[in-house]
Amino acid sequence: MKGVSELEAALDRRALLSLGLCAGLGSLLPSLVRAAELPELMPHVRAVIEKWVGPGKFPGLVASLGLPGQEAQFIARGSDGFTDLDPMTPDTLFRIYSMTKPVTGMAAMQLISQGKMGLDQPLYEILPQYRHMKVQDTYDGSITALHPAPRPITIRQLLTHTSGLGYSIIQQGPIAELMAAKGLTAGRVTRLPVPGIFRSQAVEGLDVFADRLAEVPLVYDPGTKWSYSLGLDLMGRVIEVVSGQPFDIYLQENIFTPTGMDDTSFQVAPADAGRLATNYGVLEGIFVPIDEGATSIYLEKPAFPFGGAGLVSSPRDYDRFLRMLAQLGEIDGKRVLTEEAVRLGTSNLLPPGVAGPSMMGPASGFGAGGRVGLGEEAGIFGWAGAAGTVAMVDIVHGIRSQIFAQFMPPTALNLLPEFQTALKADVMALLQRR
Structure with a gap:
């Protein structure tokens, strides 16, 4: 089939690593906490989202930015698919692929902090x-x-x-x-x-x-x-x-339920199929549907719960995971992870002398399933998914951001680099107005 190599590149190391680098904002964040009173946090990001949604572009996109102790501000435009006209919202379901890895990583850190391994x-x-x-x-x-x-x-x-x-x-x-x-x-x-x-x-x-x-x-x-x-x-x-528990049950009982992540799982219930966005393969700029919500492969039980790439989630749900990390393991008065587990899991855990991913960006460390910023990016933790989702949290300053799309390979279009540039511009503008 024509374009197979392009689709296979969706899971190519270069594509994934370049997305992982989008998860950091560098040294632009430190004083953002003082800009919390500003009603519009993301004018540049909003412009990028609106530019990329429409005929011949994306059917819909969602982005968010969250400040310490506050609900995130979401920007959602378009629909769940070109033939699925349900409005895209913060509660639309997305295949997050490798953004599953930090969730699995933090579950492991939970057991480590409990002395079980x-x-x-x-x-x-x-x-x-x-x-x-x-x-x-x-x-x-x-x-x-x-x-x-x-x-x-x-x-x-x-x-x-x-x-x-x-x-x-x-x-x-x-x-x-x-x-x-x-x-x-x-x-x-x-x-x-x-x-x-x-x-x-x-x-x-x-x-x-x-x-x-x-x-x-x-x-x-x-x-x-x-x-x-x-x-x-x-x-x-x-x-x-x-x-002593099945992996998916462990995540549900120890991460998802206490964090309030009601829409995150390895399988989409039939009643929620209408909220699952269509995933597209992009071949020479043309969007080809490869997994529609109504007939998605994610309506079936998986062969096993893929801890590296198996979850479906919503922008609102994943923001709660990021917010829990930003608040050092606590959310809505409930402690999900110990502070030690969060700080250790979001720190550079690489063995001595081993360099982390450095393709298309500065060298970085790696923590419990996600990239860790070094130097001016210290405190940044996050990763990306093969269908165009990116999420990060700044542990030092309590800030988190995301973008959600559904297209493969995620390097086929310039959306994600433009989002990163726009997000930095919005942060700079906030700092200048503080």
Whole structure:
């Protein structure tokens, strides 16, 4: 099918990393808290949203900016799809893909803060099948020329993509074929028969996924390099074993319900299908629907809850997650995470000597499932999704921002860079008027 390579690029490392860099605002935020009385927080962002919504552009978009202790200001324009004319709102449902990773990461930090597992605990103490891992002698090379891993995988490494585990959306050659054969897919996109998207049917069951992943060679020695991976998907199984609860139930009872995230889940209920935005593939500037709300693949139960890319959420719901982090684990008088868990999870957890993602932007650290700003960007934590969603929180100053779209690949159009520029302009304007 024409355009398959473009769609497959939706999950390309460059696309995801460039989106991850959009999650930081650098040093422009520090005094924004003093601008809270201004009624219009995002005139530049509003202009970008209005520019990009309309015929031949996006059917609808949502953006938000939240100040400390306040409800976010939302900008929503357009409809849920070109043929789905329901107005797009802060309660529209979106496939957030890799924005699932910080949620899974913070669930792990919750268990770490409770003393139920350790940040530097060897993974094999929880999942014994990972005790004797083998590593490719050559990255993406032979799957028979291997050497023993010189050290065990740790929980820290799973959280920060430094475990050496591969990723079915990244790897090439024999190891990619092996992962596909074992059903080690990263998530789901569409019911359409588009070859190359996630490359295989996912294996049934998180326990089986974990067992089969243990049979695949690592692509790097653990703790030596940042490499986008299935680490947060495997973390879902770790959370199951440590907590004694199914992963999705654990998230519901310990993160979503206490945070007030009523619209976040791994499956969309039939009654909510009308609120699910259409996801589009963008091929040579043309929007092609690949997953419509009324018939979405997300109406089906997933093969297992994908801790790295499986959640559907709304802008309002995900803002509550960000606000909870911005308020150091507390929201509406309820404590969801300890302050220590939030501060540690949003700090640079990379092993000593390992550099974080640096493509198309400044070098950064990495925390519990999300990019961590360094230097002038210290305190910024966030990540992005493969269908055009980006979210960040400034832990130091208590501010958070988001944009929600549904298109793949997210680098096909210039929306997200324009949003980042507009957001910085709005912050600068607020600072000048304080």
